[in-house]
Amino acid sequence: MEINYINNSNETSWKNYKQFLEPILDKTCQVLGKDNNVATSVVLVHDETIHQYNKSFRNIDRETDVLSFENGEVEDGIFQMGDIIISVDAIRRQAKDYGHSLKREFCFLVVHGYLHLFGFDHQTPDTEKEMIELQKEILDGLADRVD
Numbered sequence: 001m002e003i004n005y006i007n008n009s010n011e012t013s014w015k016n017y018k019q020f021l022e023p024i025l026d027k028t029c030q031v032l033g034k035d036n037n038v039a040t041s042v043v044l045v046h047d048e049t050i051h052q053y054n055k056s057f058r059n060i061d062r063e064t065d066v067l068s069f070e071n072g073e074v075e076d077g078i079f080q081m082g083d084i085i086i087s088v089d090a091i092r093r094q095a096k097d098y099g100h101s102l103k104r105e106f107c108f109l110v111v112h113g114y115l116h117l118f119g120f121d122h123q124t125p126d127t128e129k130e131m132i133e134l135q136k137e138i139l140d141g142l143a144d145r146v147d
Contacts, residue, residue: 001022001026001036002038002039002040003018003021003025003039003041004039004040004042005017005018005041005042006044007043008043008044009046011044017106020106020107020142020143021042021110023142024138024139024142024143025040027138028111028114028118028138031137031138034118037078037079038081039079039080040080040082040084042084042110043083044086044088045087046087046088047089048063050067050086050087050090051063051064053085054067064087064090065086065087065094065109066084066085066086066112066113067084067085068083068084068113068116069084070116070119071083071117081114081117081118084113084114084117086110091105092105103143104143106143107139107142108143111134111139112135115131120134
């Protein structure tokens with residue numbers, strides 16, 4: 001398992017959050033029945049940057065909380081999942097709105113991104129329900145709502 005953690009937010013407070021990435025990815029692989037011989041990147045940015053990515057790649061002219069860019073290639077036997085970009089501003093905003101800790105919201109967005117990289121989406125009520133259930137199962141015990 002290889003996870004590149006890139007903090008482009010220039011805020012040192014997110015440095016310790018790297019420790020949550022591997023346990024979450026490992027549990028995601030377990031829950032999905034996937035081999036954990038994978039590689040991915042998680043990049044933290046501010047709203048302005050994720051807004052530009054959203055506009056450039058999705059033609060949506062506003063910020064969002066998380067974007068996933070799926071790779072899907074296998075190189076040297078390692079599944080290249082792709083990249084996840086997360087807005088630290090959204091983490092703060094949504095943690096406050098939902099009454100979560102910053103850890104919980106960070107972990108939630110990471111799981112959400114990982115699931116997208118494994119091909120899940122939430123475009124219909126059924127696929128949204130499936131993603132919500134998977135997110136809960138993966139986060140249970142790792143980043144509970146009251147963490």
